[in-house]
Structure formats: C-alpha cells, structure tokens
C-alpha cells in the first residue's frame with residue numbers, strides 16, 4: 419500500500435531520474451574545492467538566486483547557522499521571529515557556536531516582522547547593550563508568502579539602521595511560484611539567503627547558503643569548523659542540481675493539492691481550517707477529536723499525519739491529487 423505521508427515535505431524520496439543523476443555524478447574532494455558536481459551546484463544556486471557565490475550545506479539548520487556566524491560577532495544580537503525556525507527549532511546554535519544573542523519578536527499574522535517593532539528593539543550604541551547587527555526573516559513563514567512590498571521596505575529599513583538582512587528561505591521557491599515571479603525578485607532584497615533542497619524540491623539531503631563572495635568565503639571556514647566539509651558529496655549535490663532544474667514549477671501542484679485538501683476537510687464538522695490562509699503547501703487544522711483513534715484509522719488507509727490537535731499538514735511531490743481525494747474520504751469516514 420502506498421504511504422501518504424502528510425507530516426512534512428522533508429519525507430520525499432528521490433525519484434528514479436534523480437537517483438540516476440546521483441549515480442552518474444563526477445566527484446572529487448570538496449574540501450580541496452575539487453568536486454565538480456558540488457562546484458556546479460554552487461554556481462547554479464548563486465546564478466538562480468542572483469548572488470555572487472553559494473555554498474552547499476548539510477542542512478537548513480547548518481546553512482542558517484553559517485549565515486548567523488558570518489553576520490554576527492561574539493556579543494552581537496539578531497532580531498528574529500518568536501516562532502522562526504532559526505530561533506526556535508535549531509537548538510540555539512547561534513548561542514552555542516557564536517555567542518550570538520537572539521531578540522525574538524512575535525510574527526505578525528501575515529508572517530512579517532513589524533519594522534516599527536523591530537526598530538524599538540534595536541539597541542542603542544552603548545556598552546550596556548548587545549550590538550544589534552542582523553534582521554532575520556523567514557519566507558515562506560508557516561506557509562505564508564511575504565509581500566514583495568514588505569521586503570522592499572525591510573531592505574530600506576535595514577540599510578537605514580545599519581543592519582544586515584538574512585532570509586531563511588527554506589521554502590523560497592514555494593513563495594516565488596506562488597507570486598509567479600523569478601526567485602530573484604525576492605532574493606534581491608537580502609544579503610544572504612538559505613534555501614532548502616530537501617523540502618518540496620525533493621532532494622534527499624542539503625541546503626545552499628547564497629551571498630557575496632566574501633560572505634561565502636567566511637561561511638566556508640565556519641562550515642569546516644562545524645564538521646561540514648563533506649569530501650565526495652557530489653553524489654548529493656547532483657540531487658540538488660536535479661531538484662533545481664526539474665522540481666520548481668511543479669510546486670504549483672503542491673499548492674493546489676494543499677488548497678483542495680483544506681477545502682475538503684473544512685466541510686467536516688469537528689475540523690476548523692481557515693482556507694483563506696492556505697497560500698502554499700502548508701495548512702493548519704484544528705481538530706476536535708481523539709487524535710489517537712483518528713491516526714489509527716488513517717494509518718490503516720496508508721495516511722500518516724501528526725498527532726497534535728493543532729495539526730500541520732504539508733503537501734509535496736510524493737502526494738498526488740488522488741492521494742488528496744483518498745485522504746478527504748478517509749477523514750469523512752472517521753467523522754461520519
């Protein structure tokens with residue numbers, strides 16, 4: 419039976435074509451800069467995102483951490499969303515490895531950080547305070563796409579305030595596809611951008627950090643320090659090249675599937691979904707039911723979801739429209 423795993427877009431398996439590209443990839447020692455496939459991926463990512471350079475990373479967590487270490491010195495501070503992945507879900511790496519202090523602020527309902535609030539939390543140039551040096555945004559944020567107009571304001575704001583601007587763009591291509599713009603229309607406002615290859619793009623492993631030549635040079639040093647010098651990892655980079663070359667425009671299908679699922683589930687008494695909020699491949703549902711019994715029934719039908727009553731569902735390239743229909747039917751059966 420096919421497994422319909424809706425917990426995350428990280429669960430995708432490499433396709434036969436992607437595996438073939440991996441098997442055929444020429445490799446070398448990347449710590450010597452000699453892996454042609456990694457070099458090709460880094461050149462491609464930099465070109466696509468419109469930056470001078472890029473570096474292949476083990477994960478989005480590593481890629482974001484490298485950015486923080488590039489922008490902040492010991493005793494610096496960065497301003498970030500209270501629920502941002504970088505702050506909340508990365509083990510406090512900025513503090514652990516960089517002695518960097520976070521200043522978390524609540525996200526606005528649209529996934530932005532209010533620049534007026536950010537402005538109030540920038541510390542004065544006085545030795546009582548940490549030195550605020552970076553603003554970190556997330557796009558998509560819980561599936562929401564940040565408006566381009568906001569990004570433009572954020573760029574101007576950070577220049578005025580003398581801050582650097584980093585984007586956790588784990589799902590930046592979902593944002594670009596949703597807005598129907600070239601991804602550079604988003605990335606052009608940022609100093610550095612982290613982008614996951616292992617989410618909706620379908621690669622098994624890896625992220626890229628994009629930025630200026632000097633920033634990426636500094637990131638390369640930190641990546642080695644963190645144990646991220648990966649030698650013949652061109653096998654993995656080949657999956658990333660395949661993903662960037664083949665799996666971007668199809669993200670539209672994931673968005674359509676998420677919306678169809680949201681619409682179907684919203685008809686059920688006992689499930690509350692704000693369908694209007696479903697912009698890309700992530701939806702949230704509040705479920706009044708015993709999650710244990712719901713998960714059991716779904717599992718018998720090959721459907722895997724999380725066990726939280728505030729449920730996050732994510733669509734991805736291993737989920738078809740038929741899987742969505744099958745899932746809506748299974749939920750309807752449970753709720754009667």
Ligand SMILES: *Cc1c(COP(=O)(O)O)cnc(C)c1O
Nearest residue numbers: 477478479480503556586588614
């Ligand atoms: C997944 C994710 C990351 C990086 O996660 P890894 O599992 O370390 O690759 C970063 N930011 C956001 C918003 C994410 O969803």
